[in-house]
Amino acid sequence: MYAKTLDEMGIDRTNLCPIRAPFHGIVPGFPGTVHAILERPCYAKFMAIPNYTYLKLKMSGPHGVITVGTSFCRTYECEVECCGHASAVIASEELATLREEVVEEAPSTKEAV
Template structure:
C-alpha cells in the first residue's frame, strides 16, 4: 500500500478466526481513513486496523468497530452494507459469485498454510486418542479402583 512502516504501532494482542484453529499475532496497528460512497455522496472515517505478516485473500476485514463507526446496517442475505451519507443512503454491495470465489480462495489458502509440523502434531494428537490396538474391540475391561453402586437397593441389582 506504500505506507511507511513507522506509522505502525506495536501491539501484542492476538486475535482469532482468520486462520482456523490458530491465533494470529499482529505486527502492529495502524489508523487509516476509510471512504465509502461516490464523489457526490460519501463518508470518511478513521479506523484502526491490525497489520499481519501472512498472506490473505483479503486486504482488510471490516467488523463491528467499522459498522459502529459508520453506523452500518449489514444485510448478509443480499451481501449489502447500507449507511447514511450527506446526500442519502450509501449502499455497498458485491455479487454472490465474488463472495463464493473469496470463500474458495480462503479455504485453499488456509489449507496451503498448514505446515507439515502442524499436520504431524494433529496426527500425533489423533494417534494418542486412538484406542489401544492390543485390546479386543468388544471386550469390557473395568477400570482400577471401581466402586460398585447398587442401582436398586431393594432388589440388590448392580
C-alpha cells in the same frame, strides 16, 4: 486491513492511531480475499447495516446512502481462495512442526571426547 488497501484508498499511515480493540492475528506472506474485518463497534460508529443475505453493507454518506456489495459468484470465488490460503497456512505450520521434530531427533555432530 492490509497496508496495500490503505495505500489504494489514499489514507496516509501517519493518520493511523492505536486502539484497544482485540487483535486476532495475521497471515504473513498471503494476500487475503478480505481487505478488512468490521465488527459491531465499527458498524455502530459508522451507523452501517450489514445484510449477509444480500451481501450488502449500507451506511450514511455525505451525499446519501453508500451501498457496498458484491455478487454471489465473487463470494464463492473468495471462499475457495480463502480455503486455499488456509490449507497453505496449515501445511506451512505442519512443515514447521516436522522440521522442529527432525532437529530434536538429529544426532549430535560433536564427537564424544
